[in-house]
Amino acid sequence: VEVLVAGVGAGFLLVLLLMVLKDMCVKKNHNLSFSAPPAVKRSLLQSLCGLLHRPSSPSIPGPPCRFLIGNMTELMQDHLPIHLTDLAKRYGNIYRLKCGNTTMVVLSSGDVIREALVKKWSDFAGRSVSYTADIVSGGGRTISLGDYTEEWKAHRRLVHSALQRCCKQSLHDVIERQALQLRKVLINYQGGAVDLSEDFTVAASNVITTLVFGKEYDKSCSELQQLHSCLNEIVALWGSAWISALDTFPLLRKFPNPVFSRLLREVTRRDEIIRKHLNQYKVQSQDNKSTDVITGSLLEGVSKHRKDHDVVLTDVHVHMATVDLLIGGTETTAAWLNWTVAFLLHRPEIQTKVYEELCTVLEGRYPKYSDRHRLPVLCSLVHEVLRLRPVAPLAVPHKAVRDSSIAGYFIPKNTIIIPNLFGAHHDPAVWPDPYSFKPVQERFLEGGGGSPRALVPFGGGARLCLGETVAKMELFLFTAYLLRDFCFCLPDVEAALPDLRGVASVVLKVKAFTVVARPRIRPLS
Numbered sequence: 001v002e003v004l005v006a007g008v009g010a011g012f013l014l015v016l017l018l019m020v021l022k023d024m025c026v027k028k029n030h031n032l033s034f035s036a037p038p039a040v041k042r043s044l045l046q047s048l049c050g051l052l053h054r055p056s057s058p059s060i061p062g063p064p065c066r067f068l069i070g071n072m073t074e075l076m077q078d079h080l081p082i083h084l085t086d087l088a089k090r091y092g093n094i095y096r097l098k099c100g101n102t103t104m105v106v107l108s109s110g111d112v113i114r115e116a117l118v119k120k121w122s123d124f125a126g127r128s129v130s131y132t133a134d135i136v137s138g139g140g141r142t143i144s145l146g147d148y149t150e151e152w153k154a155h156r157r158l159v160h161s162a163l164q165r166c167c168k169q170s171l172h173d174v175i176e177r178q179a180l181q182l183r184k185v186l187i188n189y190q191g192g193a194v195d196l197s198e199d200f201t202v203a204a205s206n207v208i209t210t211l212v213f214g215k216e217y218d219k220s221c222s223e224l225q226q227l228h229s230c231l232n233e234i235v236a237l238w239g240s241a242w243i244s245a246l247d248t249f250p251l252l253r254k255f256p257n258p259v260f261s262r263l264l265r266e267v268t269r270r271d272e273i274i275r276k277h278l279n280q281y282k283v284q285s286q287d288n289k290s291t292d293v294i295t296g297s298l299l300e301g302v303s304k305h306r307k308d309h310d311v312v313l314t315d316v317h318v319h320m321a322t323v324d325l326l327i328g329g330t331e332t333t334a335a336w337l338n339w340t341v342a343f344l345l346h347r348p349e350i351q352t353k354v355y356e357e358l359c360t361v362l363e364g365r366y367p368k369y370s371d372r373h374r375l376p377v378l379c380s381l382v383h384e385v386l387r388l389r390p391v392a393p394l395a396v397p398h399k400a401v402r403d404s405s406i407a408g409y410f411i412p413k414n415t416i417i418i419p420n421l422f423g424a425h426h427d428p429a430v431w432p433d434p435y436s437f438k439p440v441q442e443r444f445l446e447g448g449g450g451s452p453r454a455l456v457p458f459g460g461g462a463r464l465c466l467g468e469t470v471a472k473m474e475l476f477l478f479t480a481y482l483l484r485d486f487c488f489c490l491p492d493v494e495a496a497l498p499d500l501r502g503v504a505s506v507v508l509k510v511k512a513f514t515v516v517a518r519p520r521i522r523p524l525s
């Protein structure tokens, strides 16, 4: 009723104002028609709409703000995705948190996430520009951290088309090769108990370095180890409170901060390694730049782009795209593979089901990605692990680039939007018994009620994961190859099952555990 009264009242006010304005114009100049000042009319209308919109839009619920620190303590929890999901039970699937003068809005259901990221993608495609983000992203020139500008759009388009082109030409072969390589490594363990996380990282990283530079590395290669150690360090350090405090409280930048100094060192090291690779690539392929690899495609694209467009893309963009692909494409896929093994140790019978399906449908050969429609049990496993442990559980925060709304709430420009993908995947309204691992029974198989379309592990809209195609093919093929040739078991009957809570930073990882990869008695090839 209040909204209605306010609406009618404001409408009346609007008509009255327009009449007064018309009257004034007419009095001032009899020749001046009312259509003469459209700017005045438009701005009046806009202010009135603004006035109407704000009070009628309820304020977003959220925990009480403390003096000076706002809701900062909520953001310093050890497992942030679980904590934000618990807060959603109290405040709803859309709630706000305050930190300094920044307002964040946390979205914890598929519906509100899709409304913001997909339906209103252009309103929420921004990224927050900050002092520390600028440092790790070469002044906002990575795709993942760059704000929504013309330069960013051109950059993303360029990398997207280079990636698509390379994927079409070689992705399947590249992944198959790494899956077979991984098989060799696992056979060489001869049934010993091992932590496979590093092997998964090497396999995922080799997919990316082959696509990007046409190069793959051995696990023992020092160059690879250096690259991973510094990329991991950067992600971990950047996520730490010591670093984010520099964005919230600029005064702290004046004081010595050893964590920040380490971050600067690692960024310099990262840039040196990547620069070396790019220079090597340029020298090796001076006469014959191959567009089969992403670097070749990007370098060619950058020089063409320079001629045709106002926005200038340079070698720095190629450099930062490499950083994006390596960071985005390594730890995520590796973490997911590790989660799959961890879950399968809890439910060994699922491995048998997938193995039987592979044997029956493929009659001994290794699968192709095009076989996925004939392998529903395997696909259900992939989806259920993605649901329970979306490896980028809070995506990357978005920013409202203009005033907008979500679920009827007014969202002012510059609000930070946190898509809580973990929360959306545990929403009981969509997923009955959301915390249980149910890959095969009720969840995704026919009549199970769960649809992969309700999943949002890759975000959506303008910021949809750039490597979604790569990741989906990797998850399917790596899992298929592993489960066709190995049975994963605990080292001994006394060994503890892996802890499934995980450690959450930018990437959600399972805590280290050891496993035995026992070759299937009669491998089929």
Ligand code: HEM
Pocket: 117, 143, 144, 145, 156, 208, 324, 325, 326, 328, 329, 330, 332, 333, 336, 390, 391, 392, 394, 395, 396, 397, 419, 457, 458, 459, 460, 462, 463, 464, 465, 466, 467, 468, 470, 471
């Ligand atoms: C299981 C595997 C993966 C998952 C679950 C995943 C998930 C995500 C998510 C949730 C985002 C943020 C989307 C948003 O901000 O709304 C993202 C961004 C991104 N991902 Fe992935 N990702 C995976 C693998 C990959 C791979 C293999 C690559 C590279 C080949 C990659 C490259 C990127 C890049 C460059 C971005 C930034 C996109 C942008 O800001 O426009 N990701 N990913």
